[in-house]
Amino acid sequence: MSKGRILLSVAIDFGTAYSGYAFSTNADFEKDPTKIYANENWPAGKVGFSRKTPTILLLNPKQEFEAFGFEAEDIYNELAVEKEHKKWYYFRQFKMCLHGEKVMKKDMTLEDETGKKLEAEKVFTESIKYLKNHFLKTVMKQGKQYEETEIQYILTVPAIWNDTAKQFMRNAAEKAGIAGSQLKIALEPEAAAFYCQYERTERNENMFAAANTGTKYMVIDLGGQLIATFID
Template sequence: MTGNYYAIVVAIDFGTTYSGYAFQFTGDYDSEDPTKKILSPQSWNDGPNKLASMKTPTCLLLDRNQDIDSFGYIAEDKYAELCMDGDNMDWYYFWRFKMHLHDTKGLKKTTMIADQTGKELPALTVFSKSIKCMKDHLMKILENKHYVPKDDEIKWVLTVPAIWDDTAKGFMREAAKMAGIPPQHLTLALEPEAASLICQYLPVEKFSVGGQITFSDAKPGTTYMIVDLGGGTADITVHEKVRNGKLKEVNRASGGPWGGTSVDSAFIALISNIVGGPMFAQFIKEDKLDYLDMLREFESVKRNVGLYTLLMTSR
């Protein structure tokens, strides 16, 4: 690599419920529409119900030696089978653990995270191994394209919630470093800011006068709100269009732990109340595969709830 040239840019979205990545070769970059030729793997789409997703569940399965076994849908399915056979106690299974960074006070390198059976490992180990799984997944795809980039040819971008403090952001930098991502080639991007940038290239009917117009055609002074509803957190910020295509933050991001997992928790509580807590707990323990299928089916239903449905039910 010479100067600041990178052959490829890779963005990792490490989510509470789902994670994934996208990449683009810098030679394919189009300044008029940077969204062209952004590639994202489809092989994450797995599971018995073939849940349509550009991402995979954020869950990590380690063997008894704490080595990586699998990540995502494969980890979910294998752990459920281990539970059915009663062989899960020697394994480490971490599920929806990102919110630990939001909930923990005084986060340190020595902070521990408990897996589904109560066994603890350093949080840095869990996060770094998860990032490594996505990194390795990307490298296999590039190898299939007969391209093996050098470390200094890749620009890495890791998205984080805007409401996270500097300690949590520093933690993610360290985890990425442990996963094999060179710190000098890594940039942390705030999730609502990334969303705001991509919005500039989306068609917006309000500004259209006989043709497809994008939000980038909005006049300077236009303000808009970005509501990033993730699995764990909700980030809300307001930006303003200024001259020369630039953006200004009108109000700093705010939010809290009000993401999709709070909806999941309410659903699980509802089912538990209907069938009874002890019976539902027994179902989760003895029928992991059926419980997993139920959660995936509920996820599909959540994604199909449109704005019209929400408005009608809120009246």
């Protein structure tokens, strides 16, 4: 596939506590690299709307997808009130189970809130599939149409993960319907560092001024917060 066919790039932030995505067209990037669109309308119950949604997956008793994020949280809470939740599969904050796993077996399992086990690959695949499909619906609502081959997907992962964990995420993403040729795995701190460089140069109105050889800066991830400190 030719890179010239890529018209839209989307980054999926699969977080430990919260997840979301952001996207940009190639045309917008060429004009302004910081022009990025994100879904800011995740229904957050009584609090209104949020830029991200909790990394929570809910499957029905037949192990079929039911909901993700705030919606999954609300449905499960209602089931718990009626004491009908025990047969459902409710997974939350499961991302970091991949950290430290030297060998990840095909049949690796995760435990849900009530101790029921399910294949880890299915849990990650269903979650990524939801985020991918949500993104596609968001783009369609904007009145834009893209072929699958025109979309580049970027899935961010922690830098501390080993190659086995990164490959696990790639496999799950491909099972979620993302073609391997259109998928890139990016390290979270590197992605943040590149963005902060663009942000810095925008403020200084001096292109790449902050990215000169020898410039030192530090990016701190506080979980949902991003702080950039430049040490000149």
